Amino acid sequence: MKESVGCLPTNGVSFQMLSNNICQENNLSSCSGPQPAFRKHPSKLFVETTTRCNFKCQACVKQSSGNGIVDGDMSLATFMALVPVFPYLENMVLSGIGEPLLHPRLEEFIGIAKKTMPHGSWVGFQSNGALLTKTRAISLISAGLDRICLSLDSVAGDTFRTLREGGEVTDIEQALSILGSAKDLCGKAEFEIGIEFVLRRDNVHELVDVLKWATDRGATFAIVTHLLPYESSHVSQISYEYNSDDALALYEPWKRMADSEGIDISKYFDILFSFRIFRTQEEQRILDHVRHMMLESNQRGIFLRVKNILERDETLFEEMTRIFDEAKGVAESTGLSLRLPEILPTANRKCDFVEGGSAMVSWDGSVHPCYYLWHNYDCYYRERDLHKHIEAKYFGNTEHNSIESIWNTQKFILFRKEVLKYEFSYCTNCNVSPCNLIDTSEFSNDCHTNTVPCGDCFWCMGMFNCMQ
Numbered sequence: 175m176k177e178s179v180g181c182l183p184t185n186g187v188s189f190q191m192l193s194n195n196i197c198q199e200n201n202l203s204s205c206s207g208p209q210p211a212f213r214k215h216p217s218k219l220f221v222e223t224t225t226r227c228n229f230k231c232q233a234c235v236k237q238s239s240g241n242g243i244v245d246g247d248m249s250l251a252t253f254m255a256l257v258p259v260f261p262y263l264e265n266m267v268l269s270g271i272g273e274p275l276l277h278p279r280l281e282e283f284i285g286i287a288k289k290t291m292p293h294g295s296w297v298g299f300q301s302n303g304a305l306l307t308k309t310r311a312i313s314l315i316s317a318g319l320d321r322i323c324l325s326l327d328s329v330a331g332d333t334f335r336t337l338r339e340g341g342e343v344t345d346i347e348q349a350l351s352i353l354g355s356a357k358d359l360c361g362k363a364e365f366e367i368g369i370e371f372v373l374r375r376d377n378v379h380e381l382v383d384v385l386k387w388a389t390d391r392g393a394t395f396a397i398v399t400h401l402l403p404y405e406s407s408h409v410s411q412i413s414y415e416y417n418s419d420d421a422l423a424l425y426e427p428w429k430r431m432a433d434s435e436g437i438d439i440s441k442y443f444d445i446l447f448s449f450r451i452f453r454t455q456e457e458q459r460i461l462d463h464v465r466h467m468m469l470e471s472n473q474r475g476i477f478l479r480v481k482n483i484l485e486r487d488e489t490l491f492e493e494m495t496r497i498f499d500e501a502k503g504v505a506e507s508t509g510l511s512l513r514l515p516e517i518l519p520t521a522n523r524k525c526d527f528v529e530g531g532s533a534m535v536s537w538d539g540s541v542h543p544c545y546y547l548w549h550n551y552d553c554y555y556r557e558r559d560l561h562k563h564i565e566a567k568y569f570g571n572t573e574h575n576s577i578e579s580i581w582n583t584q585k586f587i588l589f590r591k592e593v594l595k596y597e598f599s600y601c602t603n604c605n606v607s608p609c610n611l612i613d614t615s616e617f618s619n620d621c622h623t624n625t626v627p628c629g630d631c632f633w634c635m636g637m638f639n640c641m642q
Contacts, residue, residue: 210531211590215262216581217531218642220545222270223248223277225537229302229340231325233372233411236271238404240552240563243271248537253283255572256535259581260290267641268299270536271549275305281317288318296320300370300641303349304341311356321366323397323641324349328377329387337377347391354392368395370641373515374411378493382500385510395511398501399639402632403554406561414637415491416482416555418603420521424476425483428467437463440484476521477600479607491517516636519602523634526642528593533581539572541580543589545640546631555630560608562630565617592626601629 210217224247227236235241260266266287268274277283287297298321314322326346328334334343350367357365369388371381385396403409417425432439442464445457453461464480471478494517505512526532527544534542542548547567554561567589570580580586592598599620601607607630611620617627632638 211528215259216533217264220267220534222537223268223274224272226276227273231338235404235551242550246537252539256577259577263291263295265296274299281313284317284319304345306349308352311352315356315360323368323370326369327372328380329384350391366394367392369393370397373400373413375413378413385504389508389510397639398514400515400637409554415518418521419518420476421478477603479603479605513639515639519635523596525593525634528590541569555602598624599629
């Protein structure tokens with residue numbers, strides 16, 4: 175897919191004015207200068223050096239049936255086409271779908287970036303760590319690498335091998351040791367070594383032990399994220415709630431009221447779909463109670479999926495809360511920088527990618543706005559009925575246009591502006607989801623007429639984390 179790229183006609187409106195307008199309209203935190211989303215250059219680049227990988231992880235999008243990802247390595251020419259924006263970057267992440275250590279010019283890319291990026295910026299990438307040797311670690315750090323994040327979802331050998339087909343826990347242990355030694359040999363005390371942990375029902379109980387294990391072996395930061403199922407068989411491994419935080423806050427007083435009045439609202443759907451003409455007084459009380467709750471949610475503009483809220487797993491929520499509290503305790507006692515996801519999707523949405531001025535560049539030079547819309551794939555968010563096909567959002571290719579001109583196209587700027595309004599629907603918490611507006615191969619608009627396909631983006635709702 176290719177398109178010609180033109181610059182945004184300003185019509186007398188400066189980037190500063192546009193940024194200030196967005197800031198005021200959306201109550202963004204800082205109005206001291208152009209917001210990163212509306213500067214003349216991206217502030218963060220995610221550069222997919224390769225889509226090749228030496229692992230076949232069961233939960234990876236590359237192993238799913240609906241992906242459209244082909245193997246390829248970024249050429250030097252494609253990387254060099256990005257250099258004009260390097261002086262404006264806060265950071266660069268050299269990761270996409272594949273394993274960065276497979277790229278033969280990785281150190282060259284790092285060196286070019288570090289020579290051009292401003293003081294205080296950083297370069298890093300995520301890796302499975304299996305290909306790391308002492309020589310390679312020294313080479314990477316000497317080239318200017320500032321941080322690396324290793325995938326570690328378990329320290330139990332059998333579990334690790336199941337989740338990371340092709341790898342062993344000993345690979346991570348060796349990689350951490352090698353990185354620690356190389357850090358000392360290179361005299362780069364500020365070099366950051368971290369891990370990423372993907373939460374699943376079958377490994378969530380390991381989180382605290384994994385954090386302790388990693389800090390004992392030199393990890394200084396940890397990124398924890400929930401699982402995005404790319405296959406229906408993985409939906410059962412989801413370890414988060416589907417109800418938003420404001421939906422739960424609305425529900426809990428109604429639930430307490432129902433309990434105090436002896437109203438068993440768990441029977442709501444059984445009664446609703448019984449199709450009996452006459453209902454008992456008790457049955458009518460149940461229906462009325464839930465309908466009044468729904469009326470309040472409508473009046474307050476809160477998306478409330480009744481099926482989700484009535485069937486919520488309170489035990490899971492309590493367990494996740496306890497585990498996260500213990501994880502925070504480990505971080506506090508060890509000095510580990512820990513980033514945890516939310517347990518509930520947040521109603522107060524925030525797109526770190528757009529607000530941070532991010533651009534994703536694929537190995538072939540195509541430019542995209544965020545992780546969610548970087549590739550074509552199928553995924554599942556809730557029960558197995560909520561299947562969605564994601565089409566990558568494409569704004570141009572550096573083979574035909576400069577990265578600056580792509581960033582400043584009217585199409586890309588208007589996309590970022592619409593995202594930052596945060597007016598798109600809450601598809602995952604909607605009673606009629608999946609509707610034909612989102613369950614389609616070509617997204618056009620949501621029920622609020624927004625043209626950004628962000629209504630069920632769990633990055634925006636605080637559920638998914640990544641290196642950025």
